[in-house]
Amino acid sequence: xxxxxxxxxxxxxxxxxxxxxxxxxxxxxxxxxxSVTRQVLFHEPDMxxxxxxxxxxxxxxxxxxxxxxxxxxLILRGRGDCMVGTEIRHVETNDLVSIPPWAWHQxxxxxxxxxxxxxxxxxxxxxxxxxxEADRAAMRETPAVAAFxxxxxxxx
Amino acid sequence: xxxxxxxxxxxxxxxxxxxxxxxxxxxxxxxxxxSVTRQVLFHEPDMxxxxxxxxxxxxxxxxxxxxxxxxxxLILRGRGDCMVGTEIRHVETNDLVSIPPWAWHQxxxxxxxxxxxxxxxxxxxxxxxxxxEADRAAMRETPAVAAFxxxxxxxx
Numbered sequence: 001x002x003x004x005x006x007x008x009x010x011x012x013x014x015x016x017x018x019x020x021x022x023x024x025x026x027x028x029x030x031x032x033x034x035s036v037t038r039q040v041l042f043h044e045p046d047m048x049x050x051x052x053x054x055x056x057x058x059x060x061x062x063x064x065x066x067x068x069x070x071x072x073x074l075i076l077r078g079r080g081d082c083m084v085g086t087e088i089r090h091v092e093t094n095d096l097v098s099i100p101p102w103a104w105h106q107x108x109x110x111x112x113x114x115x116x117x118x119x120x121x122x123x124x125x126x127x128x129x130x131x132x133e134a135d136r137a138a139m140r141e142t143p144a145v146a147a148f149x150x151x152x153x154x155x156x
Numbered sequence: 157x158x159x160x161x162x163x164x165x166x167x168x169x170x171x172x173x174x175x176x177x178x179x180x181x182x183x184x185x186x187x188x189x190x191s192v193t194r195q196v197l198f199h200e201p202d203m204x205x206x207x208x209x210x211x212x213x214x215x216x217x218x219x220x221x222x223x224x225x226x227x228x229x230l231i232l233r234g235r236g237d238c239m240v241g242t243e244i245r246h247v248e249t250n251d252l253v254s255i256p257p258w259a260w261h262q263x264x265x266x267x268x269x270x271x272x273x274x275x276x277x278x279x280x281x282x283x284x285x286x287x288x289e290a291d292r293a294a295m296r297e298t299p300a301v302a303a304f305x306x307x308x309x310x311x312x
Contacts, residue, residue: 048204
């Protein structure tokens, strides 16, 4: 068997998977996020995409960022809130989220429980960009976005 | 917004998704399978892969087939049995199945409940091949495979 290929069967146990490393969300510790882990479920040599599982602990949030590559997301566990562009929605288990190129986005575990999601992404992709102060000011022109960001950026 | 792109948010309701067509599993009615439906959750213009949801009704099974492209599978609903190459396993919700190129494979809803699974696949891919009589004879040299196939091919 190709050493880079996943074994045919891998068991699930409490949101961990057999043989899958439980990783920090970002390798760059200076990026703003809170209480997120990452597991790469599929990174196959013949496939154009990867499938990852991210889990945000209660009150945690992913990095507010954007990039050229798209994300295709299915909520696998729990509930929370999600921003895509200027739209904010409550999301629940099995809901779908599509993040188009260059849309600002963030996931937040706002429901007192973990928010876990699958994310399909191109294997070859650009690095995420963080918002400048000017970007943040532009985002805040949408009142719902300002309220969403305030909950992350200025915790009570 | 790009008309070919999915909307940012799509709700889940009883293993159907908002705006997602509930399709027959195969367009070719001569292919052997039983009680399977297909929903394409993500087919995005910028992504190298698609994400589909297949659901096999109790006692149903997917086509026994193989192809050059790989499949990356996560069981989303229920339990059942799965063959990959000459290996057969019981699979449950959230287990992972990796189907390498040219491996014979089949999913069977053997537990008296639906077996639903997500399947990530390259957007550009070859067509599945069905087994010849010689292929079936070769598969049957593995006793567990023969027993698995007998349950499908010669129902009591």
